[in-house]
Amino acid sequence: xxxxxxxxxxxxxxxxxxxxxxxxxxxxxxxxxxxxxxxxxxxxxxxxxxxxxxxxxxxxxxxxxxxxxxxxxxxxxxxxxxxxxxxxxxxxxxxxxxxxxxxxxxxxxxxxxxxxxxxxxxxxxxxxxxxxxxxxxxxxxxxxxxxxxxxxxxxxxxxxxxxxxxxxxxxxxxxxxxxxxxxxxxxxxxxxxxxxxxxxxxxxxxxxxxxxxxxxxxxxxxxxxxxxxxxxxxxxxxxxxxxxxxxxxxxxxxxxxxxxxxxxxxxxxxxxxxxxxxxxxxxxxxxxxxxxxxxxxxxxxxxxxxxxxxxxxxxxxxxxxxxxxxxxxxxxxxxx
Amino acid sequence: xxxxxxxxxxxxxxxxxxxxxxxxxxxxxxxxxxxxxxxxxxxxxxxxxxxxxxxxxxxxxxxxxxxxxxxxxxxxxxxxxxxxxxxxxxxxxxxxxxxxxxxxxxxxxxxxxxxxxxxxxxxxxxxxxxxxxxxxxxxxxxxxxxxxxxxxxxxxxxxxxxxxxxxxxxxxxxxxxxxxxxxxxxxxxxxxxxxxxxxxxxxxxxxxxxxxxxxxxxxxxxxxxxxxxxxxxxxxxxxxxxxxxxxxxxxxxxxxxxxxxxxxxxxxxxxxxxxxxxxxxxxxxxxxxxxxxxxxxxxxxxxxxxxxxx
Numbered sequence: 316x317x318x319x320x321x322x323x324x325x326x327x328x329x330x331x332x333x334x335x336x337x338x339x340x341x342x343x344x345x346x347x348x349x350x351x352x353x354x355x356x357x358x359x360x361x362x363x364x365x366x367x368x369x370x371x372x373x374x375x376x377x378x379x380x381x382x383x384x385x386x387x388x389x390x391x392x393x394x395x396x397x398x399x400x401x402x403x404x405x406x407x408x409x410x411x412x413x414x415x416x417x418x419x420x421x422x423x424x425x426x427x428x429x430x431x432x433x434x435x436x437x438x439x440x441x442x443x444x445x446x447x448x449x450x451x452x453x454x455x456x457x458x459x460x461x462x463x464x465x466x467x468x469x470x471x472x473x474x475x476x477x478x479x480x481x482x483x484x485x486x487x488x489x490x491x492x493x494x495x496x497x498x499x500x501x502x503x504x505x506x507x508x509x510x511x512x513x514x515x516x517x518x519x520x521x522x523x524x525x526x527x528x529x530x531x532x533x534x535x536x537x538x539x540x541x542x543x544x545x546x547x548x549x550x551x552x553x554x555x556x557x558x559x560x561x562x563x564x565x566x567x568x569x570x571x572x573x574x575x576x577x578x579x580x581x582x583x584x585x586x587x588x589x590x591x592x593x594x595x596x597x598x599x600x601x602x603x604x605x606x607x608x609x610x611x612x613x614x615x616x617x618x619x620x621x622x623x624x625x626x627x628x629x630x631x632x633x634x635x636x637x638x639x640x641x642x643x644x645x646x647x648x649x650x651x
Numbered sequence: 652x653x654x655x656x657x658x659x660x661x662x663x664x665x666x667x668x669x670x671x672x673x674x675x676x677x678x679x680x681x682x683x684x685x686x687x688x689x690x691x692x693x694x695x696x697x698x699x700x701x702x703x704x705x706x707x708x709x710x711x712x713x714x715x716x717x718x719x720x721x722x723x724x725x726x727x728x729x730x731x732x733x734x735x736x737x738x739x740x741x742x743x744x745x746x747x748x749x750x751x752x753x754x755x756x757x758x759x760x761x762x763x764x765x766x767x768x769x770x771x772x773x774x775x776x777x778x779x780x781x782x783x784x785x786x787x788x789x790x791x792x793x794x795x796x797x798x799x800x801x802x803x804x805x806x807x808x809x810x811x812x813x814x815x816x817x818x819x820x821x822x823x824x825x826x827x828x829x830x831x832x833x834x835x836x837x838x839x840x841x842x843x844x845x846x847x848x849x850x851x852x853x854x855x856x857x858x859x860x861x862x863x864x865x866x867x868x869x870x871x872x873x874x875x876x877x878x879x880x881x882x883x884x885x886x887x888x889x890x891x892x893x894x895x896x897x898x899x900x901x902x903x904x905x906x907x908x909x910x911x912x913x914x915x916x917x918x919x920x921x922x923x924x925x926x927x928x929x930x931x932x933x934x935x936x937x938x939x940x941x942x943x944x945x946x947x948x949x950x951x952x953x954x955x956x957x958x959x960x961x
Contacts, residue, residue, distance in 0.1 A: 334796045341800075342808050349812035469943030471889045473896055474932050477911070477920070481929075485920045492921065587801035591893050595915055606897060609811050617811055621804040629799045 324637070331633045338625040339399050342618050343392060354378040356612055357408060404619035409611035415619040418604055423623070425495050426600035429516055430589055433523040441528035442574060445535025446567050449543060452558050461532065468529025473591040476522035480596065483518060490518045493597035519596045523589060527581075534577050538570035545569075576639060582631045586624055683948030689941030690758070693934065697755030700747075708735075708745035709752050709905050716743045720926050738926040740910065741917045746930050753905040754934050756818055760906075761888035763822035768829030768887070769880050775830065776837025777864050781845065791838070794831045802828030802890050810899040818901055825890050829883040836879055837872065844868050874953035881946045885939065892935060907931040 346353075357378050358371060379385040382405075383394065398404060404415035444461050447453040467475065484492040496502065496511040542548065543566065551561045593602025601620050608616035708714060720738040721731035731738060737746040779790040806824055810816060816824075844850055853863050894900050895908020896915070914920075914928035 330792060330795050333792065334799050337796055338800050338805070341805055345805075345809050346812040466940055466943070469885070469939040470936050471892065471939070473893065473911075474935055474939075477915075477928055477932055481920055481925060485923070587803040587893065588889075590803065591896060594897060605807065609807065609897060609899065612811065614811070617808055621808055624804055625800055628801060632799050 327633055327636050331629055334629040335626060336396075338629075339396060339622055340392075342621050342625075343395050346614055346618070347388070353382060353408070353614060354384065357382075360408075399622060402619075402623070404622070405615045407608075407613055407616050409608065409613040409616070415615045418616060419601070419619055419623055422599060422601045422604045422620075425598060426589065426593065426602070429519055429523075429593070429598065429600060430586065432516070433520040433527075433589075434585070436520070437524045437527045438531055438574075438578070440524070441531025442535045442567070442571055444528065445532035446539050446562065446570065448532065448536045449539035450562055450566070452562075465529045465532065467525050468527065468533070470526050471591070472523050472526045472588045473595055475526045476519065476592045476595050479518050479522050479525075491515050495599040515598075519592050519598050522592055523585075526588075527585065530581065531574060531577075534574055535570060538573060539566060542566050542570045575635060578635060582628050582635075586628055590624070678952060680948040680951055682944045682951065686941045686944030686946075686948060689937055689944070693754050693758060693938055693941070697751060697758075700751035704747055704751055706748055706752060708748035711742040711744055714739045714743050714745050717741055717924055717927075720746075723926075726923060737930055740913065740927045741919070741924070742913070744905075746910075746926060749905050749910055750907070750930060750934055753907045753910060753931065754938070756904060757888060757891065757907045757935070758938065760818055760822045760825065760891045761884045763819065764825035764887035764891075765829055765880055765883035767823065767826035768883050769833050769876070771826070771830035772833025772879070773837060773869075773876070776834040777841055777868075779834065780838040780841025781860065781864060787838075790834065794834045794838075797828065798831040798835070800828070802886075803893050806890065806894055807897065807899060810894060815902045816900070818904060818906075821891060821894070821900060822887070825887045828890070829886055833876070833879045833883065836875060840872055840875060841868060844871065874949060878946060878949045878953065881942055881949065885942045885946075888935075888938065888942075907935050 354375050358375055361374070362371075376385070383391060386394075402416045402419070407413050407415050407418055410418065444457075444464075447457050448461050480492065484490045491497065491514065495515050496508060497515070500507045500511045502508055548561065548565055551565050552558075556565075589600075590602035590605060592598070593600040594606045597603055601624060604616065605620045607613075608620065714735050715729070716739060717725055717727075718729055718735050718739040719725040719731045721733065721736050723738075724730050735745045735747070737750070739745055740749070775790050775794070779787040802825060805828070806821075809824060850863060850867055853867050858867070891900065891906075892908035892911075895906050896912050898909075898912045898916075900906055900909055902909075908931075910931045911928050914924065914931075917924075917927075919925075919927040
């Protein structure tokens with residue numbers, strides 16, 4: 316692994332696996348502490364559909380056997396962990412014979428697409444604006460406008476989402492209110508569909524962007540203040556290089572590096588925030604899947620979605636930690 | 652007196668002078684004061700509001716349904732009345748009463764969760780940084796592990812399994828997820844402080860460990876602790892509101908998040924019932940802006956370098 320010391324690598328891998336294991340365990344334990352019996356819920360659903368259920372005792376026993384909850388806890392736990400390794404969380408109880416993994420696989424591309432798009436936009440805009448806040452040649456307007464825009468950044472994306480939805484979808488009707496694509500277009504790789512997806516994705520992405528760019532801008536501002544006083548910047552100025560060149564090649568390039576670690580810490584919160592944005596926009600991603608599962612008390616799906624999202628977070632943190640020394644050669648990992 | 656009296660000062664000079672006066676007390680920071688003012692306003696709304704306004708109006712059906720605020724008209728052509736100055740929701744609850752009861756509830760969850768989280772964080776951070784060795788390893792790995800797990804998802808699992816929870820219970824649950832960052836921060840600070848002269852002096856003079864930890868080191872950490880506290884209040888409120896918007900918070904206690912949840916579910920956005928979701932949203936926004944200002948102010952208190960710029 317080149318420059319990464321072995322101890323550090325082992326440490327990160329252990330942390331990654333511990334994170335996944337602990338999260339998976341917590342998700343598994345919680346529903347089992349609850350007094351609610353999933354078999355009875357399933358029976359109740361049958362009874363609600365059919366009016367009355369004969370042989371309810373036998374059916375209960377059968378349901379318990381199907382769900383595997385008649386086995387000793389340790390067996391259940393190990394089976395669950397084994398299943399989690401291959402993303403097998405059993406069958407959804409609400410959309411009954413559909414496996415949870417299928418539901419998640421259908422939702423995942425939407426979530427990932429929205430997330431990557433909004434992340435790239437915020438990272439770019441946020442860091443640029445943060446740099447301009449400090450740069451002594453940026454226009455006066457920029458220096459006043461950016462701190463004012465920062466106010467948005469303290470707000471969670473659900474609130475900005477509601478506001479944008481009301482203004483642009485309900486009032487002005489420039490954008491559709493809900494959904495990830497129009498029901499009138501055939502999903503596939505044709506222009507009408509892509510256009511529809513972009514049209515539907517704009518508001519959810521924007522509501523994430525306007526509340527997250529400030530985090531990067533603030534961080535960048537702090538870093539730029541430090542970089543501004545460095546000797547190499549003074550030297551570059553003395554050499555008479557163009558100010559814009561100094562800004563991009565000397566200042567931003569050096570200041571941006573710690574932002575990438577900040578990124579790792581923020582990923583978890585971003586994903587959780589996005590789940591809520593998807594919920595209010597009824598966007599076809601993991602957030603909507605989770606919300607529908609909560610409404611239906613569909614535990615396998617709730618567990619599966621939570622697990623996959625935690626896994627995504629843990630892996631992105633891990634990757635950023637590993638990639639970091641390649642991006643910033645100044646960093647030498649201490650053997651931890 | 653001095654030459655300053657004769658020459659009119661430029662704005663920059665005036666600002667400079669003001670800053671020099673302010674230099675005596677970094678806590679008299681305008682951002683800090685504004686932020687604290689906004690939060691105190693919300694607390695005051697809850698305390699004074701209860702005295703001036705009838706809290707029984709939070710009950711379903713206590714007023715007419717979907718009345719607009721004063722000066723507006725709803726789709727049925729009804730106008731806002733003095734009896735419900737901020738309008739009513741789809742269940743006939745008065746929105747003014749809802750926010751009077753709901754806003755302090757939301758703030759309470761955030762404060763309680765981060766108070767508990769901070770206490771755990773201070774304890775663990777000091778233990779890890781000061782004692783080192785095996786204890787440090789365990790705490791550090793635990794904090795590293797827990798920091799990547801988004802609290803919202805674990806709590807979603809929890810609350811869908813257990814159903815209704817009380818506010819305190821929710822705060823306790825959230826507290827389980829806000830101790831990691833303070834722990835890491837304090838550990839790092841303690842590690843660097845341990846090398847400083849005054850701590851070594853105290854050690855040489857035979858001060859007890861707890862004396863060094865709490866009397867020598869803790870006071871120096873106060874600005875960091877405050878900053879960390881405010882950050883975790885924000886995280887806690889975001890998490891709590893997130894749960895409530897998913898319909899998972901306390902079911903019978905009015906909270907801002909739950910009001911928004913009900914508004915979305917009733918289609919308030921399409922029906923143009925903007926006051927139903929808009930007023931709680933606005934109040935939450937004020938709360939978060941207050942917290943942000945306090946945080947920015949605290950940054951300037953603890954990092955004088957930033958003061959030069961504003």
